[in-house]
Amino acid sequence: MVGPLKTRGDENASENINQGQLKKLTVPSNEATTKRPALGDLQNRGLNRAVAAKDVAQKELKESKLPKVLRNAKARVDTHWKKQPVGASNVNGAVLAKPTEGGVAALLRANSVRTHTAPSGVLLTRQVSASTLIRGDKAAAEATSKLTVKPKSETGSSDQVNAPEPTFRREDSNLSKKSLTKLRAAMSKPVMGLAGVKKEPSVAIKKDVIGLVRSESTVRGAILKPSTTIQPSMSLSSKRFAGIEDIDAHDKDNLVLVSEYVNEIYDYLYKLEIEQPIHNDHLAGQKEVSHKMRAVLIDWINEVHLQFHLAAETFQLAVAIIDRYLQVVKDTKRSNLQLVGVTALFIATKYEELFPPAINDFVFITDDTYSAREIRMMELQIFKAIDCNLSRPLPISFLRRYSKAAGAEDEHHAMSKYFVELTLVDYDMASYKPSEIAAASLFLALHLLNGNYRASTGFDDEHWTPTLAHYSRYTATHLRPITRQIAKLARDAPQAKLKAIYNKYQGQKFQKIALRIELSGPLMDSIVGQSLKK
Structure with missing residues (x-):
């Protein structure tokens, strides 16, 4: 059962209710407001205090460790191809951090994860034969890749010899070390025209090495000789039809023109x-429709086409539908000829237009000579006559x-x-x-x-x-x-x-x-x- 409805009091008619009802409507009792919310508040306050204490402890711990561990560490910057001073790079091109006061090197994440720090007085260099790179033999490149240990006293002379070699720092993974080694070896010496390198025909160069050299020229700005460049192949149409202009040659970037x-x-x-031809004298079998009546009908459809601001395809498709229908249905009555024309235009608008007019608009242009139902029935007859094919x-x-x-x-x-x-x-x-x-x-x-x-x-x-x-x-x-x-x-x-x-x-x-x-x-x-x- 539904209990009695409680009416809300009017402050201008307070004599109709007693003070107890007014108190319930205005001020809530303490029992209603403090029964469960008080317990929830206590629990929330306890959780908040625990979380706050934990955050403070973690913050103090971070502040105490930060000056000791990362005092001299530089911020991590994503500089892929930034030059560094000569002699300040390790094997992978990452800058070695200076030792701290305690004698422990402060390593960045890039160095601690990827590099193997050499002991003091040792410099690691990687040498790859240039001829091996040109031949594209990856197995030989890995076999001839050597690690040589040189004393620290020879570091200065080594730096002077390799002074023109640019050193780079790149955030790379272990999987790309080999390709980076090849790039550095290729940059140390000219790729082509080297005196001590045996020149081989460009045909024998493998595709992977050509791709490597092309990518290197894109990144480093290296200049390749014409023998190493790949010329675009001649199009099929230009091969097959010499002397005829290829009108689709410049349309490859336009997807709408589908030049391919x-x-x-x-x-x-x-x-x-x-x-789907229209035969010569296709109205020969018509008993009531003549070619003059067809001309009048198409002339009127062109006026309607202009009034509705339709596309050129719509008018031409409507004429094609009319001719194909009259070519098949030889017993078309004169009274239905305008119905055939307006229905053909109605079909063409639905086929060609983005926003075709409503069927009531076509009823209106015929001055209510035909109803919407008659247009739909004629639409079915036309589709049956042309076999539902509008692809002419x-x-x-x-x-x-x-x-x-x-x-x-x-x-x-x-x-x-x-x-x-x-x-x-x-x-x-x-x-x-x-x-x-x-x-x-x-x-x-x-x-x-x-x-x-x-x-x-x-x-x-x-x-x-x-x-x-x-x-x-x-x-x-x-x-x-x-x-x-x-x-x-x-x-x-x-x-x-x-x-x-x-x-x-x-x-x-x-x-x-x-x-x-x-x-x-x-x-x-x-x-x-x-x-x-x-």
Whole structure:
């Protein structure tokens, strides 16, 4: 059972409670406050006193021993390659501490752990043959390593002979003593060009000795002859394709560009565009949908694409989905054509965009012609028709590669993108492969911007360099008929009925490419005229 509730008293209405209740609410009793806390306080105080006494005793002991033991000891400093005065170093390069007043040497931790202090009057030196180091024979180096004992009287002469040798102090472990001995022996005499050392071919030098010499040159600043340096091997692409520029040579440090796999990636893209073609006249079996209706649909999708600020890949993927669906489903009704288009754009945004618009936004742009449920149902039908495969390459993927191979500027790339989007609306251009569309668009942009647009010279194959022909896998002769059709679309764009792309590329964001005078100059007319003659 739940006991009676205790009401808290109001200081302005104290007549409602008695003094006992008020005392319980205001001041706690001594019994409640001192029953268990008093015992705990006593225990804590006893522990605190014991700990304090122990700390004081330890502190006094340390203070009494410190002046006697470490009075003359220097603080430990991590100086890996700090020079010391000549004659003041032991075998491992650590400075010997001066004796204290009591006659006992005050040893640092580095000396007490690692060094063996020699008796007074004895100097230990380690000698290693330079020829043994060059040959890289570690066993011979250990066999010829000797410890010689010299009297103290000879210390001065020995120091004078070895005066140029720098002495170093390093915090090293016992495992690295051998390598440090080799480094000191190598520094005592020149590595290469020694008169008494037999020169051997650089091919016979082992890799471990080369690594040792290279590490020594990095640390000590030693200069090696060109015969000992390892030249970087020539890249596979430069060996295989002499005379063609390697456009990925400077991208090895950029992981995003995956220069090691980029050629294999594009091999796969070329394979995919062959496996997933858009056939010529792919709307031939449609009863209610015509190529003009397709052009109107794609022109409207481009306007929606611009309104939503979507990526170029999104628009091109949406067009590819529409064509692949209409190529398979021959009984598409006219009333469902816009539903196919908006659903294709909805799928493309989820595939390409980082933050795709919500499905309600696509319902809104159709003026509530279709509901969200109808868009989802059409999405299932499209995925079934294209076998859930969205891997068909896009022209923009190839165009970026070709622009890099051509060393193109921003205006070249922007004009090529303008040509690519114009071809997506045209029904006759739908059967060309994406790589062909990208290559022909760049070929036309190079003519107009790099050539003399005021001269009616027609095509100039010199714009399509061997590097472009190699990376695009198309020759200028193969691209000429495609380029002529694109030139006609670009010249007639201002007078066309569907102007969504033309109006889009008049903006500052796209460098006003659609307004460039090169698009209506004599060079453009000569290219289109050649097409009309044929």
